[in-house]
Amino acid sequence: MSIPEREEVERQYRWSIESMFADREAWEAAYDDVRERVDRLRTYEGRVDESAATLLELLELRESVRRDLSVVTQYARLRAAEDTRDQEYQAMSTRTSTLSAEVDEALSYLQPALTRMDEPELETFLDEEPALREYGHYFDDVRRLAEHTRAPEVESVLSELGEVFDAPREAYSMLTNADMEFPTVEHDGETVELSLSNFTTQLRDPDREYRRRVHETFYEAWGDYRNTVGTTLQKAVTANVKRARVRDYDTARRAALSGPNVPTEVYDTLVETVHDRVDALGRHTDLLRRSIGAERLEMWDVYVSATGDQSPEVPYERATDLVTEAVAPLGEAYRERTAEGLESRWVDVYESQGKRTGAFSSGTYDTQPYIMMNYQDDVSSMYTLAHELGHSMHSELANDAQPWQYASYDIFVAEVASTVNETLLTHHLLEHGDEKLRAHALDQYLERFRSTLYRQTMFADFEQRIHERVERDEALTPDVFDEIYGDLKATFYGHDHVTVDDRIRREWMRIPHFYMNFYVYQYATGIAAATAIVDRIREEGETAAAEYREALATGGSDYPIEVLRAAGVDMTDADPIDAAIDTYEDLLDRAEELFDFENA
Numbered sequence: 001m002s003i004p005e006r007e008e009v010e011r012q013y014r015w016s017i018e019s020m021f022a023d024r025e026a027w028e029a030a031y032d033d034v035r036e037r038v039d040r041l042r043t044y045e046g047r048v049d050e051s052a053a054t055l056l057e058l059l060e061l062r063e064s065v066r067r068d069l070s071v072v073t074q075y076a077r078l079r080a081a082e083d084t085r086d087q088e089y090q091a092m093s094t095r096t097s098t099l100s101a102e103v104d105e106a107l108s109y110l111q112p113a114l115t116r117m118d119e120p121e122l123e124t125f126l127d128e129e130p131a132l133r134e135y136g137h138y139f140d141d142v143r144r145l146a147e148h149t150r151a152p153e154v155e156s157v158l159s160e161l162g163e164v165f166d167a168p169r170e171a172y173s174m175l176t177n178a179d180m181e182f183p184t185v186e187h188d189g190e191t192v193e194l195s196l197s198n199f200t201t202q203l204r205d206p207d208r209e210y211r212r213r214v215h216e217t218f219y220e221a222w223g224d225y226r227n228t229v230g231t232t233l234q235k236a237v238t239a240n241v242k243r244a245r246v247r248d249y250d251t252a253r254r255a256a257l258s259g260p261n262v263p264t265e266v267y268d269t270l271v272e273t274v275h276d277r278v279d280a281l282g283r284h285t286d287l288l289r290r291s292i293g294a295e296r297l298e299m300w301d302v303y304v305s306a307t308g309d310q311s312p313e314v315p316y317e318r319a320t321d322l323v324t325e326a327v328a329p330l331g332e333a334y335r336e337r338t339a340e341g342l343e344s345r346w347v348d349v350y351e352s353q354g355k356r357t358g359a360f361s362s363g364t365y366d367t368q369p370y371i372m373m374n375y376q377d378d379v380s381s382m383y384t385l386a387h388e389l390g391h392s393m394h395s396e397l398a399n400d401a402q403p404w405q406y407a408s409y410d411i412f413v414a415e416v417a418s419t420v421n422e423t424l425l426t427h428h429l430l431e432h433g434d435e436k437l438r439a440h441a442l443d444q445y446l447e448r449f450r451s452t453l454y455r456q457t458m459f460a461d462f463e464q465r466i467h468e469r470v471e472r473d474e475a476l477t478p479d480v481f482d483e484i485y486g487d488l489k490a491t492f493y494g495h496d497h498v499t500v501d502d503r504i505r506r507e508w509m510r511i512p513h514f515y516m517n518f519y520v521y522q523y524a525t526g527i528a529a530a531t532a533i534v535d536r537i538r539e540e541g542e543t544a545a546a547e548y549r550e551a552l553a554t555g556g557s558d559y560p561i562e563v564l565r566a567a568g569v570d571m572t573d574a575d576p577i578d579a580a581i582d583t584y585e586d587l588l589d590r591a592e593e594l595f596d597f598e599n600a
Contacts, residue, residue, distance in 0.1 A: 003193060006083060006352040013316070013349035015370050020075045027075055027092070034069045035099060041065060041106040045152075048113035049121065052129035059135060062107060063404050069103060070364040072096055078362070081372055084177040085354040097163050104159035112155055114139065115146035137557055138405055145258065148247040158246065165243060168236035169515035175228060176512070177356050183217045185210070194218055196357035196510065197374040203303040204380075206310055208292065215300035219503040222510065229509045230478035233466075236515045241470045252467045256518035260410035261559040266571055267460065267521055273577045274457040274524070275491070280581050281454045282495040283588050284446060289497050291595060296497055299504045306446070306595055307439045311378035316349055319375075319382040323389060326428035327421060329537050330545050337396060338389055346392060347371040347385070358512070359384050361391035361418075365399055365407050379440045383422055383448060390421035398555030406557035411519060413560045415526025416533065416567075417552055422448060423534040442591055449584045452527045453577075458492050460521035463514060481508050528580040529569045535579075536568050544568065 006014075021027040044058040076092035083089060117125075122139060126132050142149075149155070182194045185202070187210050192202065194214065202214045222229070237252075244255035257264055289297040291306040305311060314322075324339045351374040363369040369392035375381045394417035399407045422445070429441030465484050469476055486505035493500050513520045536544040551567035564571055 003195070003351055003353050006355065009350050009352055012345065013347075014345070015078070015348040015372075016345040016368070017075065017078055017370070020071060020367055027072065030068065031072050031095070031099070034065060034072055035102075037061070037065050038099075038102050038106050041103070045109045048110060049117055052125040052132060055125060056129050056132055058110070059132075059405075062110070065103060067365055067404060069096070069100060071366055073100060074362060074364050074367060074370070078370055078372075081356040082348070083352075083354040084174065084356055090174075097166070101160060101162045104162060105156050108155035108159045109152040111142050111145075111149050112152045114142045115149050134403060135405065141261075144261070148249060148255075148258065150247065154246070158243070165239045168232040168239065169512075172229065172232045172236075172512065172515055173356075175225065175232075176510070178354065180221075180225065183221050185213050185217050194221075195351075197351050197355075198376065199510075200303050201376050201378065201380070203300060204305060204310065204378075206304070206308075208294075208301070211300040211304070212298070215298075216503060219506050222506050225509070226478045226506075230476075230481060233481065233508070233514055234470075234476040236517075237466055237470050237476060240517050241467060251471060253464060253518050260412050262410075262412055262561060263572065266525065266561075267464075267518075269572075269574050270457055270521055270524055270528075270577060271461050271464070273574045274454060274581075275461075277578070277581045278454070278492055280585050280588070281450060281492060282497075283585070284450055285493065285495060285498050287446075287588065287591060287595070296499050298499050299493075299501050302493075303447070305440065306443045306591060307436075308595070311380065311440050311444075312436050313377050314379055314382045315377055316375055316385075319385055322382065322428065323386045323421070323425060325432075326386065326425040327389075327393075329424060329541075330420075331542070331549065334393065334549065338393060341369065341389070341392060341396075344368065347373055347388075349373050349375045351375075359388055361388040361395070363392065363395055365404050369395055379437075379444045380447075383425060383444055386421040386425045387418040390418035393417065393421075394552045397549060397553045401553035402555040402557055406555045409554075409556045409563075410560045411522045412525065413551075413563050415522045416529045416564065419452070419527045419530035420533055420548070423530050427534070427538070439594055442587060442594060446584070446587055446591060449527065449580075449587070453524050453580060453584070454492060456520045456523040458488050459511065459513065460518075460524065462488055462508065463518060463520065482506065525571055525577075528576040529564055529567075529571055531580040531583050532569045532576050533567055535583075 021030065040061060041058075044054070044061075047054050048058065049055070073093075073096040076089070076096045079089040080086070080093040126136075150158070176196060182196075184191045184193050186192070187205070187207070192198075194202065194217070199214070199218055203211050205211055205214075240252040240256070244252040247255060249255035249258065253267065254264055257267065285297050285302070287306050288301060288304060289295075291308055292301060292304060294301070320339075320342045324335060324342070327338055328335045346369050348371065355374065356372065357374065359371070359373050361369055361371045371385075371388045371392060373381070373385060373388070375385070391414055394409065394414060395407075398409055426441055426445040430438050433441055462485055465488075466476060466481065469480070482505040485508045486500070486502075489504055489507070490500050508514065533544070533548055537548065548567050551563050554563050554566065558566075561571060569576055
């Protein structure tokens with residue numbers, strides 16, 4: 001079972017990247033055009049408060065440069081994701097990162113200048129130039145962060161150092177996607193080439209002995225890169241802490257959450273509530289143990305299907321039909337647009353040699369969405385497709401409704417949109433699928449709860465703990481990472497029926513999200529909010545669906561906590577998290593009735 005080269009994948013399964021630029025020459029022309037306009041941005045330094053007309057000119061120029069830069073950057077990064085081995089694509093992506101840093105540096109005076117303007121002066125500008133009122137939320141947001149905005153020369157240096165701060169993530173990505181040679185494992189007379197994309201797929205194989213060999217072989221391979229990965233993660237954490245200190249935040253976490261204006265109490269409430277209800281995860285792992293008829297559940301059993309067999313084959317075309325049908329409760333226009341996007345090659349479907357692992361949805365204000373998949377013809381991949389389409393549709397609605405400066409939205413809200421799609425898919429399959437598909441849909445959604453609410457909260461706890469060590473000026477080494485991660489794994493999975501082996505302590509090495517600066521907790525809050533929203537839609541119908549669509553269309557024109565309140569969910573307390581875990585337990589009850597454990 002070999003992984004094909006990209007050219008061997010049929011065109012219909014590759015995203016329509018040519019809709020951005022016909023060829024490399026067109027991309028180069030656009031790149032040069034952006035670069036030539038960077039110096040124009042610098043001519044406004046010292047003139048921000050010159051007049052209302054001058055401020056509007058600057059903001060309009062800033063928009064035009066950033067919009068064009070985003071398209072140039074998007075193309076380069078998508079090409080780089082297609083084949084991480086291709087040095088030309090990697091160089092293009094690096095060039096756009098450098099250009100982005102130049103634009104940031106050229107505009108570094110803007111926020112400090114806006115924070116120095118007093119309220120009466122800004123109001124006068126808004127009266128003189130009504131078009132500036134469109135930027136009202138932007139002005140409020142900039143001024144909200146005034147105490148953490150440094151002097152122009154410091155902001156300039158921070159902008160110039162953006163690439164340096166991002167180096168650990170880039171190094172980790174190149175190591176794991178391009179340079180690492182993953183081992184092979186023999187299975188049923190075939191040689192299976194392991195990868196970051198197919199590792200968990202292999203762990204769903206019904207052959208327990210094979211799963212054990214996959215687990216042990218995969219994590220043994222990581223041992224050869226232990227010091228390199230430990231160093232990249234330590235440097236990433238250190239960079240986060242130092243940036244926070246420069247901006248006068250007491251912790252890196254507070255700095256990360258201040259951008260979207262999410263109270264740190266939201267983070268703490270999530271971690272505390274999930275820890276308090278870890279017994280529900282124990283019920284799930286015991287369900288898995290009994291499904292395979294074992295005395296103890298091993299770490300290589302965690303991804304196995306509780307149905308007792310492998311996922312039914314779900315070809316990509318069937319998955320697109322099922323997902324499109326599932327989102328119908330969100331309205332006919334939403335459903336039709338989802339279908340049109342799938343037909344318009346939004347998705348890069350299958351794994352190929354050198355292709356970046358995982359999945360993502362991306363795009364710009366001026367392009368269609370682009371979804372990267374490594375589709376494996378199973379139920380899990382279908383859910384990933386639904387997830388990424390949620391992101392893409394969120395962007396489509398926000399782009400339609402908002403001006404450029406408010407079209408982008410925070411991840412805190414983004415992970416709700418993706419998980420609403422997953423939840424709707426589960427309900428659709430439970431109501432309309434055949435018996436096997438219903439069983440696997442229930443199993444898959446339980447797995448999504450485990451891997452999203454519990455696993456991502458565990459990741460969030462790990463991320464907080466390793467940052468706290470650096471903030472206390474304590475060392476971070478591979479042994480320390482192993483110890484902290486191993487302790488958390490034991491806390492979450494240390495039930496009487498589960499074995500937490502030594503190899504799983506290395507799992508932190510394969511998680512790219514640890515390089516994304518307090519990102520992962522939003523997956524967990526996202527599934528809690530999504531569960532509440534879908535419950536409302538199923539109970540109230542179009543009224544709740546319309547409020548949800550309107551919330552998505554809000555984009556970044558309001559803070560994420562307020563956006564979710566508009567959709568009927570308050571994430572500042574524990575209620576949505578507790579309610580989500582209640583749903584998890586209800587589904588476990590249903591699984592107890594549906595799954596056959598005669599051989600347990």
